[in-house]
Amino acid sequence: MPSVPDKSTRFMIRLARWGCTNRPFYHIVVLPNRKPRNMRPYDQLGTIDPMTNLYGEVLVSINFDRLKSWLNRGAHLSRPVEHMLGLAGFYPVHPTSYLFAMRNQRKAEKQKAESVKEENKSVGSQS
Amino acid sequence: MRLTRICRLLTQGFTRNQYLRTSGRFISCTSIRSDEILTSGGFTKASEERDPLPLFLSEEVQTWLQKMTGFDIEKICAPKPFEADKPTYRQLTQDELEKEKQRAIQIAKRRLQMPPVMKIRDGSFEVLQKDPGLNMFSNAKHVFTDISFGLKDRKRLIVVREPDGTLRTATGKERDRLNHVYFPEDGRAPVMPQMFEEEYLETILEKGKYRYILDRACVQFDPDDPEFIRVTHRTYEVVCERHQFDVLRSTRHFGPMAFYFAWYKKIEPLLTDMVQRDLLTDGVNLIKLYFKMHQELSSTEVLEENIDELHIIKNFCEKMVKNPNYKGQLQLAIQAYEAALPLQAKHSQS
Structure with missing residues (x-):
């Protein structure tokens, strides 16, 4: 048995990047795993607009009916899609989401600590 | 009941055990009243006690309001300024003419359909999940809209994942906006037109363009939108002050106006x-x-x-x-x- 399962013929629910240079826009599409990214898909399940709008929102639309039917047919999910479905509350939150959150939290803490240190320094030099 | 439905939908796709395992750390669902501003002069005070909609929709009241509205077919079917089609002429027998007239009356009746009078919508949202582990996963709100075929705009599920990890349903304003993003309505602007802001509204009211305001408000807002209720009520007030009720006779707005006066x-x-x-x-x-x-x-x-x-x-x-x-x-x-x-x-x- 091969150590990595052959996914070449499986249906994947994955992202296709549309939009243009410096302006990403994704379609959530159903395609076999090893087909070109922007091929004409078997089905389109939704869209993701990753750039924040006027109200600071990332807009995600998903056709849950079609999604469920494709999952019933044994379609697999790519990681970014799993990530989004976890955030939507459809699936349990994906572990990588927690990882991102943890990294950001640490970075913020570090920055905070540094800024506090600098402030202390500047206060010390003034006095 | 709504909450259970949402939870059911959200948790489909993985087993109950999985869900319980993950949801152990979540704080249970709570309901929070949104900070959506309820404008004064709406059905706010009465809203706690009474909902005007069932009364408004009752057959008797509808008949009275329809009778009050009147049926001036010249006015209802008057040409609108932007319709510049050339008239077509046809020779008809008396029977055919009669049929055409009947058809015109049917169209006119449809134009008189009254926008419902409702109380201000409940702009509250429900917190579905609080997940401190997700705090700062991103610096943007993530908004998820269910675009399944055949869902009504009012039933569609829209949830928001806040940057601090809270998952909640969308507020009324957000719902309006997102429904318009994915299912736009003809003639509705993505952002509220300036004419409905108070200062501009007053200028238009000054000119007496009541029908223009009310028609546009019907297109722009849902009937339970606080803005719709503010705009229409202000218009009715001005009509009342100036005794210009006849402008609205034989239009779809007369019934709701009469209903408003009776209600207050x-x-x-x-x-x-x-x-x-x-x-x-x-x-x-x-x-x-x-x-x-x-x-x-x-x-x-x-x-x-x-x-x-x-x-x-x-x-x-x-x-x-x-x-x-x-x-x-x-x-x-x-x-x-x-x-x-x-x-x-x-x-x-x-």
Whole structure:
């Protein structure tokens, strides 16, 4: 048995990047795993607009009916899609989401600590 | 009940055990009232006690309001300024002409369909999940919309994942916006047009373009939108101040306007106008509507059996009208009507 399962013929629910240079826009599409990214898909399940709008929102639309039917047919999910479905509350939150959150939290803490240190320094030099 | 439905939908796709395992750390669902500003002058005070919609939709009330609206087909089917099609001419037999007229009447009736009178929507949202582990996963809100085929805009599930990891349903304003993003309506602007902001609204009201405002508000807002209620109520108030009720007669807005006046017990100016224009049946319907709405007031004194319309209005004027200003106006109108009665009789004889 091969150590990595052959996914070449499986249906994947994955992202296709549309939009243009410096302006990403994704379609959530159903395609076999090893087909070109922007091929004409078997089905389109939704869209993701990753750039924040006027109200600071990332807009995600998903056709849950079609999604469920494709999952019933044994379609697999790519990681970014799993990530989004976890955030939507459809699936349990994906572990990588927690990882991102943890990294950001640490970075913020570090920055905070540094800024506090600098402030202390500047206060010390003034006095 | 809504919450359970949402939870069911959200948790489909993985087993109950999985869910329980993951949801152990989540704080259970709570309901939070949103900070959506409820404008004064709406159905706010009454909203806690009564919902106007069932009353508005009841058959009797609808008939009264429809009768009050009138049916001036010239006005309903008047050409709109932007319709510049050339007229087409056809030769028709008498039967065909009759059919065409019937068709026109059907179209006109459809145009008179009244926008429903509703109380301000509940702009609250429910917190579905609180996940401190997801804090700062991103610096943007993530908004998820269910675009499954055949869902109604009001039923569609829209959830928001806040940057601090909270998962909640969308507020009323967010719902409006996102429904418009994915399922745009003809003529509706993505952002509220400036004409509905208070200062600009006043300028347009100054010019007396009531139909323009109300028509556009019907397209732009849902009937339970706080903005819709603010705009329409302000317009009705100005119409009442200036006694320009006739502008709205034979339009779809007359019924809701009459309903509004009856709801807030301000029917006197409208009633005066009806007497002045010799529309006593409408006046009586308005009074009936008033008593149906406010059942704490006894209608027996006013709506006696076997008396004619003029007497009902007179009774109402004497017993129910408290404001001396309104009372004087209504009495004057009734006197003028009575004075004109013999003249009318003569005219009809000759």
